[in-house]
Amino acid sequence: MNLIGSFVIAFSMYSRIPMPRMDWTEERMRYALCFFPLIGAVIGAVEIATFALCEILGAGVLFRTCLLTAVPLLITGGIHMDGYLDVTDARHSYGEREKKLAILKDPHTGAFAIIGLGLYLLLYAGSVSEFVGADVWLLPGALMLERACSGYSVVAFPKAKKDGLAAEFSRSAETKVVRVSMAVLAVLAISWMIYWGHLRGALAALTALATFVCYYRFSMREFGGISIQTYSSIHHLRMILTGFLTTHQLFQTRQRTERVHDNLTDITIATQEQLTFSDITRIIRNSVRNITATQGSYRNNSD
Numbered sequence: 284m285n286l287i288g289s290f291v292i293a294f295s296m297y298s299r300i301p302m303p304r305m306d307w308t309e310e311r312m313r314y315a316l317c318f319f320p321l322i323g324a325v326i327g328a329v330e331i332a333t334f335a336l337c338e339i340l341g342a343g344v345l346f347r348t349c350l351l352t353a354v355p356l357l358i359t360g361g362i363h364m365d366g367y368l369d370v371t372d373a374r375h376s377y378g379e380r381e382k383k384l385a386i387l388k389d390p391h392t393g394a395f396a397i398i399g400l401g402l403y404l405l406l407y408a409g410s411v412s413e414f415v416g417a418d419v420w421l422l423p424g425a426l427m428l429e430r431a432c433s434g435y436s437v438v439a440f441p442k443a444k445k446d447g448l449a450a451e452f453s454r455s456a457e458t459k460v461v462r463v464s465m466a467v468l469a470v471l472a473i474s475w476m477i478y479w480g481h482l483r484g485a486l487a488a489l490t491a492l493a494t495f496v497c498y499y500r501f502s503m504r505e506f507g508g509i510s511i512q513t514y515s516s517i518h519h520l521r522m523i524l525t526g527f528l529t530t531h532q533l534f535q536t537r538q539r540t541e542r543v544h545d546n547l548t549d550i551t552i553a554t555q556e557q558l559t560f561s562d563i564t565r566i567i568r569n570s571v572r573n574i575t576a577t578q579g580s581y582r583n584n585s586d
Contacts, residue, residue: 289318
């Protein structure tokens, strides 16, 4: 069992991280998918380092957002984005299944792919722009979880094409080992997310699992099975959703609403009270007394 070779193949295929050259032998391909989710953990770690560096340097929110959006694309080399664009074009062809599968193989980029690219970058950038403090620590778990789900689908779901990359990895993979590995890594990723995010982490994990079910139904309906392109498409959807749900600001909305409601209630009660002349006099006298005490305290401190 050449696990080092399997590790190198996984990172060579799905990232731009420099790796030593190795032959893609059948033995090494058998366990390559077991290391696929670790690429998500690496991306998450780089995101944390990028966020921390921006905080140290005092970078603005816009610059930090652009860097955090670019990191996944720079590390993966855009391999998942390429598949996402193919699926966007294929879906908007509104043709038969055979036509959609042909578009997946077409190297040209259509107008709908460009629109989808812009929409994705805007939504993901909007999500990461809301990160505050410990929010970014959820990313390694989130990115590892979505890759664990995708790796499991490669060996468990029907394939749209017999000659695609997903089919090749599926034929070469040790199915039982890959399934167990994906399950173990998914549990570790969910545990990480809950540890750092508590309710936010649990909700983001449940959302990722829900999109995994939607991914199966979408792939079967549109293409008759999964492919590397359909995986890439749902991969970016999960990144947007998990990025949005891991933000601390989202869970502050209810607290802010409750505080505003309390303040409005106090104001309403105060305006409905009918103050007498003696009440107004007392309020003014207390205010003057407080101001005088404050000035005396300031003079004593100055002396």
